[in-house]
Amino acid sequence: MGHGARHVAIIMDGNGRWAKKRFLPRVAGHKAGVEAVRRVTRAARELGVECLTLYAFSSENWKRPAEEVSDLMALLKYFIRADLDEFHANNVRLRIIGDYHALDPSAVEMIDAALERTAGNTGSTLVVALNYGAQDEMVRAMRSIGAQVASGTLAPDAISPEMISSHLDTAELPPLDLLIRTSGEKRLSNFLLWQAAYAELYFTDMLWPDFDADALGEALNSFAGRERRYGGR
C-alpha cells in the first residue's frame, strides 16, 4: 500500500521466448503466462491496485498462425472457467476493452456471462484487453463523435479531451498511472496510446511467465518514487 497507483496496465510480453529457452512449444509459454496472470492479479488485489488492465490479445495478434490464435482463445476460456469464481468471491468486477465481439462465439458467450455476473462488484476491477488496438479504439470513438457532429447534435467546439476520453473503451476506469512492459521491448505496441499521455512507463527484462508479486511490488515502488508533473513544474 502507499504506492499511489490506482490503475496499472501491463503489456505481457515474452511468453514465446520463455518457451524457446526451455525448448518447449510456444503454447507452453502462453500456459505459463496464464499462471503469471493468476499470480499477478492476486498480488495486485493484495497490494491495493484498484484497477489492473492486461493486454491479452491485440487487434494485430490475428496475424499469428491460426494454431497459436486458437491456443490463446482456448487459454482465455480456460482462465474464465477456472478463475472467475475466485474473482467474484473477492468482489472483483471484470471489464473488457477492445472489440471482443469479433472473437469466436463461444468465447463471446463466456465473456458476456462473466461480465454480467461481476457487474455489481465494487472491489477492484480487472480489465482484459481483447482484440484491442488503441488506434482502432480511437477510430471507433471518432466515428461515434463524428456521427453526432454530422447529425447536428454536437458542435465541433464541444469536443474536448474529456469528451474524447468518455468515448473510449476505458471511459469509466480511473486514469492510467503506470504502464509496465515485460521482456525488454520498449514499445507501446498500440496499447492505451491516449490513456498513456501522463502515465509512468516501466520496462523490465523479465519475461512475462517469470513475473510475480515481487516484480509487481518493485514496479510499484519505482512508481512511488517518481515525481509526476503533468507538464507543470
Ligand code: FPP
Ligand atoms: C506475448 O508473448 C503474449 C501474448 C501475445 C499473449 C498474452 C496472453 C497470455 C498471457 C495468456 C492469456 C491471457 C489471459 C488473460 C488468460 P509473445 O508470444 O509475443 O512472446 P515472444 O515475444 O517472446 O514471442
